[in-house]
Amino acid sequence: MENNAKPRVRFAPSPTGPLHIGGLRTALFNYLFAKHHGGDFLLRIEDTDQTRYVPGAEEYILEALDWCGIKIDEGPREGGTHAPYRQSERKALYAGYAQQLIDSGNAYYAFDTNEELDAFRLSAELKGETFTYNNATRNGLKNSLSMTDSQLQHALQSDSHHVVRFKMPENVVVEEVDLIRGHVQFNTNQLDDKVLFKSDGMPTYHLANVVDDHLMEITHVIRGEEWLPSMPLHILLYKAFGWKDTMPQFSHLPLILKPVGKGKLSKRDGDQMGFPVFPLAWKDPETGDISRGYREDGYLPDGLINMLSLLGWNPGTEQEIFSMEQLIESFSLDRVGKSGSRFDPEKTKWFNHQYLIKHSDQELATLFLPFLESKGMQVPFELVVRVCGLVKERCHFVNEVWEQGFFFFQSPTSYDEKMVSKRWKDGVPEMMAEIAEFFGTVENWSAPQIKEPFSLLVTEKGWNFGTVMNSLRLCLVGGSFGPDIFEICEIIGREETVARIGRAVRIIAVVG
């Protein structure tokens, strides 16, 4: 840090829908940076576009950050010394700042209608050019720079819809050091006179963002790369307001790209390839469409965060598993890369497995219980704990406990065809019946107590171990998977074990 002050950073999403994992990573990096330097992380809701407001989106953002363990120091829910934290509630503030820019000659009124501007864009496009509202064109357009005073007064009073545009200076080179990208520069001739204040009385992103970052004493702006092109405008705004001295430092994060193909990661990719792009499931209030979420798909927040942290950042060591505390400890902006990273759903899976086996059996059982309940099953907690301990090594997701261990809670409903044709041959049903009989004679019903005499029996009868074990497994779980067979016997109990064998013998047809 150049200054000694504790950094203040903000995550400033628009409540236009669920938070995307790209946005989540931006929030994460802001949070890690702030906490690493002992600073504050603020949440500001940028809801200046009323037409795009989606109910529930703000609550979603809060819930997602909570789930991920990203703690907000100041925000609409938490409050703080710089409230309010919703731009819609700060509406009254912005007009004065727009006026300030007009008075200082840095901005002007513009009266062009959308239709007029569209026409200009269209005709420029036909000539293979791009229409830009700037120093070269603004004198030929309807604005306070091209009008006489009386025309202006008339236009202002006749209630015509107007906007305020920034007066982009001519041929000025704007230079700045981006903490991630280094020195970057732009020539203002390539930029346009952006609208700062809309005809509906709301500021645009650019004005609101700069004003609020200044007022909220933000020291570092860490945002996605898509904002890099508007950095010169923002810098010029700070200058125009006379806030250059306290201007925040900028960092533009590389984007998260599609796993395959071109472009940045989108909701569509997740739908097509079968992985979530949102931390939490989301139901679109208009269409009713449901998008899956990491939480509902059985991912653990620590794993998601860990995976996200390594997308575009690395610690410079070979460590890969990081708790949030360790991330805070190791994070630094100068180890953030410049190029976009492809999202890899496979690696996300691997991370999740790492965290799944780290969790205690009790914790995992607690997470799995709601899933069991959603299936209408009432299972003693102790049993769930035991099952989790037995199957967690073979799971990638919390939900997978069911796939890997459903047979602890209910009889198999079908038998794997491949296993049947491979194992269920002549003589096997009889063999199973003898085993069922034998189980009835076992004294102490526990895995080790069953195993020993069972092995003796198999040897005595001269049976093939592979056939016996696999056929028995088929009877008990319905296929060729699951933990130790005697553990299964112990847990489901003698009665159920015998019953399952009987049922299999009755149902499965012997194959040639």
Next chain:
RNA sequence: GGUCUGUUCAUCUAAGGGUUAGGAUUCAAGAUUUUCAUUCUUGCCAUAGGGGUUCGAAUCCCCUACAGACUACCA
């Protein structure tokens, strides 16, 4: 089209002029598990291309190619 940004194994990445270019994921093979998964071992695989600068370049410079972002009264 214009502006800006970027380019190391299939993927995430390390190597701040000198290493057989390292690790992780995926994939493949073997071992373990009388099942499946896990785990372990081994293997495959990269400096976009072309010019410079230098004793020496993944690293510095230039060109080309490719990729991405932006180009709204959206953020």
